[in-house]
Amino acid sequence: MKYKTKEYAKALAEILSDKNFNEEQITQGFLRLLERQGDIKKAKEILNTAKFLSAKKNGKKSVFFETARKLSAGQKKMLLKFIDEGDIVEEKINKDLIAGIKIIVDSEKQLDQTILTKINNIF
Incomplete structure (x- = not known):
C-alpha cells in the first residue's frame, strides 16, 4: 500500500465534493486506481471513511446504532429525533x-448501554 486509507479517503471526499464532476466516473476511476496500486482490498474501508469525511465537512454527523435485535418502528422513531x-x-x-443498544457518533463518541458491557464490567 503506497498510501494510507485516510489519504485515499480525503482525496476521494474532496473530489466528490465538487458537483461539476460525474460521481459515477470518479468512483470508477478511483476503483481502477486502487486496483493498479494493489489497494483494492481496502476499498470498502476507504469509501466508508470518505463518506464520513464528506459528511463532517458538510456539518453532518455519522451515527451508528448497534442492537441485539431489530429495532421496532417506535424505537426507530424515538432515535431518529436525535438525528438531523x-x-x-x-x-x-x-x-x-444480549440486549440494549450501542450508539457511536462520528466514530468518536460512544454510548454503550448493552447487557454484554454491563456483564463484562462486573467481572
Missing part, C-alpha cells in the same frame, strides 16, 4: 450484545 436531516445513519444487529 442529511446525517449518515447505519444500523447493525449483533446478537452477542
Whole structure:
C-alpha cells in the first residue's frame, strides 16, 4: 500500500465534493486506481471513511446504532429525533450484545448501554 486509507479517503471526499464532476466516473476511476496500486482490498474501508469525511465537512454527523435485535418502528422513531436531516445513519444487529443498544457518533463518541458491557464490567 503506497498510501494510507485516510489519504485515499480525503482525496476521494474532496473530489466528490465538487458537483461539476460525474460521481459515477470518479468512483470508477478511483476503483481502477486502487486496483493498479494493489489497494483494492481496502476499498470498502476507504469509501466508508470518505463518506464520513464528506459528511463532517458538510456539518453532518455519522451515527451508528448497534442492537441485539431489530429495532421496532417506535424505537426507530424515538432515535431518529436525535438525528438531523442529511446525517449518515447505519444500523447493525449483533446478537452477542444480549440486549440494549450501542450508539457511536462520528466514530468518536460512544454510548454503550448493552447487557454484554454491563456483564463484562462486573467481572
